[in-house]
Amino acid sequence: MNKAQFHDFCRDKIIFLDGATGTNLMKAGMPAGVCPEDWILNHKEVMLDLQRSYAKAGANIVYAPTFTGNRIKLEDYGLSDRIKEINSELVALTKEAVGDKVLVAGDLTMTGKQLKPTGDLDFEELIDVYKEQIQILEAAGCDVLVVETMMSLQECRAALIAAKEVSDLAVMVTLTFEPDGRTLFGSDACASAICLEALGAAAVGANCSTGPDKMESVIRTMASVTNIPIIAKPNAGLPTVDFEGNTTYDMTCDVFVPELKRLIGAGASIIGGCCGTTPEYIMGLVDAYKDVKPSEIRDAEGNPIPRKIAGRRYLSSERRGLSFDLDGLFMIVGERINPTGKKKLQAELREGNLDMVCEFARNQEEEGASILDINVGMSGIDEKEMMLTVLDEVSSITDLPLCIDTSSPEVMEEALRRYSGRALMNSISLEKGKAEKFLPLAKKYGAMFVLLPLSPEGLPKSFEEKIGNIKELSGKAYDMGLTIEDIVVDGLVATVGADPEAANNTLDTISFCHDNGFGTICGLSNISFGLPQRMNVNTAFLTMAISRGLTMAIANPSQEMLVNAAFASDLLRNKEGADIRYIQRMDRYADAGSTDKSVKEVKSDTVKEDDFLAIIKKDVLTGARRTIEKDTQKALDSGIEARAILDEALMPAINEVGEYFDKGKYFLPQLIAGAEAMKLSIALLEPILAKDRDETKVLPTVVIATVHGDIHDIGKNLVALMLKNYGFNVIDLGKDVPREEIIKAAKENGASIIALSALMTTTMKEMKNVVDYAKSQNCDARIIIGGAVVTQDYADEIGADGYSTDAADTVRLVKQILNLE
Known part of the structure; x- marks a missing residue:
């Protein structure tokens, strides 16, 4: 089933997904520490019974249990050589269970390894990992694909890109959000939905981590910035773990089902259950909502669900979305990360030094830029390598969306492929071969692009020729499936000193575009070339352009006269929010003697x-x-x-x-x-x-490990790094460590603290086993625990000496326990 067929399938009804797999398998006897896929193949009847029950309950889509069936995950169990066998047999098992009236979704998730530059996994390697599993799943007969329980937007992108390159199957994507409405890697619901819809997801949404009551705002936000179906697959409330390590969830079916109404009211039209839910929960959802039509859904006040507003444009970084329309606040595209005419920046880039790039990025954001232009085209460097390096660096220090600025199709593709958001491409024209090379990139990677109205003959000789070029190039874009909302037209500013009609020509172009639904952009510096006191001309021209409907301009936001005039223009035109923005900018002049106290590089x-x-x-x-x-x-x-x-x-x-x-x-x-x-x-x-060093003041030893049965170590590694940085002697035993090895290391090294990590409810019970074993071996090290599923109550129940929420909290906890504060 391709994306279009999937949307037809979802059009006039609520679609029901299955419920939990993992928590139900645990109830059926699956022990901690085993490979779930392998265990299922050795206990097929358990899986058949569960999935038959979901189909009987009324689920329209049932997930094949291939959740951790990628090469990297299987390597942790020594099973990577069986990847084709395992995935194929699990799909066949699901198809046998549900028959031909229920769709089977091939299930993919994170690998557990972090991408560069945070980790050591290369982005292209991750794409290949997903490609391998996707090809197996499609060949095995999956109807659709689902990428679920994702904490990293960039890993979602890798899976989507992989799917687009080897399969036509529709792809659903759901992320897991923390209580603050962001993923563990900082992406919010808005940025995630914008990016994933643009990249081609058939549906987006949220699963796991919380019950339906805490998921509403995420679903509502996603619905408001997309036109594709929204998925809600919440847990049955919050988990609690008893003294014996048994996990239960606090939301019974008769509470869960009515709570899903709020998610439907927020915009979800594909619903199901995650951890703690059973076939009973899915049957309850089907009975309650099978006759609901998505088009008739209303919120609690009886209003239609807010969806993506026609005519609005959307860009995003990994952590922040940006929406705008043709009559919204004027925006600045910061132009400074561009080596043209900047000898010092050129020299730094040749040396591989990004100090100035980072300073420009921070400064432009502080000065009011909405988007940052990234251009590294110059001699003496590998432009592609430098572009990717700069993208990684700038993305780590700013939340602003980026504009990728290069004339090389190869560099543009690599940049769009790597950038973890929805970018603006600068630019596409009718010059020989450009549209044919660049428009497919905009379509494939879901980018917005700047339309530069140049023809093969170069600059248009008249206003009419310019408009003709705009119509011809936008037509080519429409033929590829792009829309007018994906286009920002460059007004093509010429020099008024050489052509007295240059300004009028550009202003008329801006008016035409605004009246015909196009966003617009322009560079300002050309207009005043060769004239004295150029800023006066640039500023006057910009205010005139804004009055004609200019959407954005490529400019230096540090030019106060220019930016102040632009913000004042919006104020005078009574644009929503312009008054507050202008007043906030003027706050910088409250202290006339204020100076820039930011750190500068000096001799x-x-x-x-x-x-x-x-x-x-x-x-x-x-x-x-x-x-x-x-x-x-x-x-x-x-x-x-x-x-x-x-x-x-x-x-x-x-x-x-x-x-x-x-x-x-x-x-x-x-x-x-x-x-x-x-x-x-x-x-x-x-x-x-x-x-x-005074040896008497050496900080104590900490032995740290992820407990037996658990192969997740991102959080544990960060805790170890933080403790080392604070001066503790840290002995990191790694992941999936037996209790005997932990206690042996603690005793042999005279450890004062044993730090235990677990990510899954199935493995956190091993923490109690470590505590009990430590007591039996007369180990006097204090034991602290942490991890996504761990709580203070659980720490108290098992007799641990402390619980920490994150790496920084662990340092404080260790100091407190050892009286080092």
Whole structure:
């Protein structure tokens, strides 16, 4: 079933998915630590009974139990050589269970390994991993694909790209959101839905992590920025684990089913259950909502469900969505990350130094840019490699959507493929071969693009020719399945000094585009070329263009006269939100004597000690792994003591990173980047600190491990890194570690703390086994626990000495237990 067929299938009815697989298999006897897929093949009747029950309950789509059937996951169990056999047999088993009246979805999820630059998994390798499993699933007879329980938007993108390149099957995608409405990697519902719809998902939504009562805002947000079906597959409330390690969920069927009404009212038209739900829950949903038509759904106040507004445009980064229409607030596309005419930036890029790129990105966001243009085209570098490097770096320090600016189709494709959001392409024209090479990229990767009205003969000779070029190129885009909302027309600004009608020509183009439903953009600098006091001309032209309906302009947001005039223009035109935006910008002038106190790079012999420490602190806060070693060495060369760098820069910075993470200002990638940057600095300081170390003050030993049966180690690795950075002697035993090995390591190394991690409810009971075994072996190390499913109540129940919510909290907990505060 392809995407169009899937949408026809969903059009006039609520679609019912199945319920939980894992929690029901555990009830049926599946032990912790085994490969679920392999266990199912050795206990086929258990799976057949469960899936037959879901089909009988009325599910329209049942997931094949191939959830962890990718090569990387199977490698953890030594089963990667059986990937084709395992996936094929599981699909066949599901088809046998449900018959030919229920669709079978091939199920994919995360691999457990992190993508570069946070981890060591290459993006293309991940795409290949998904391709391999998708091809097996399709060949086995799956009707659709589902990518579920995703915490990383970029990994969702990898799976979607893989599917598009090897299959025509419709792909549903659901992410798992934390209580703050973001995934563990920081993506919100808006950014996720915008990106995934543009990339070609047949349906998007949320599953797992929470009950229906906590999922409503996520579903509502996704529905409001998309036109595709929205999926809601919540848990049966929240899990609780008893003293024996048995997991139950607090929402019974008679509570769960009515609660789904709020998700339908928020826009969900594909519903089912996740952890804790059973065939009884699905039968209840079918009985309650089988006659509901999505087109007739109303919210609690009786209003139609807000869906994507016709005429609105959407871009996104990995963590933030941007929506705008033709009469909305004027936007600036920050132009500074472009080496043209910038000798210092060119020199830094040739050296592989991204200091200036990062400073430009931060500064332009602070100055009011809505989008950042990324152009690294110059001689002396590999443009493709540099573009990907800059995209990774800039994406880690700003939430603004990016505009990919290159004339190379190869570079553009690699950039769009890698960028973890919905980008703006700059640009596509009718010049020889350009439309044929670039339009397919816009379609494949779901990008918005700048339409440059140039013909094979070059610049249009008249206004009429320019309009003809716009119509011809937009027609080519429509033929490829793109829409007018995917297009932003460049007004093509010429030089008024050479052509007195240049401004009028561009203004008329902007008016034409606005009246005919096109977004518009222009570069400003050409208009004043060769004239004195160019900013006056640029500013006057911009305000005139805004009055004609200009959507955005490529400009330097640090040019205060220009930006102030633009914001004032919106204010005078009474655009919604323009008054607040203007007032907030004018706050910068409240203190006439204010100056820029941001950290600047200066020569070593002119920097005070406090400045060096501030620079290093900033490196940790921004995760500046490329520069922190150099800055640390400069500080040492200037005479600053290693202990001062540790105590007055690194430690306060990592504490602040932890606080930002706690408050939701930072997310997992930033937390890891800050810790990794600090690690690089400490590596330089360690030999110096070792010479002066008072052995009586060495911090205690911590043995850390993911418990037996659990192969997840992202959180555990981060905790280990943070503890090492704070000076603890950390012995990391890895993942899936037996209790005997943990206690042996603790006793042999005189550990003061044993830190245990578990991600799954099926494996967290092993924590109790470790606690009990430690007591039986007279091990006096204090035991602390943590992980996504672990709670303080569970820690109390099993007799653990403490519970931590995250890496930063673990450091505080260990210090508190050992009286080191």
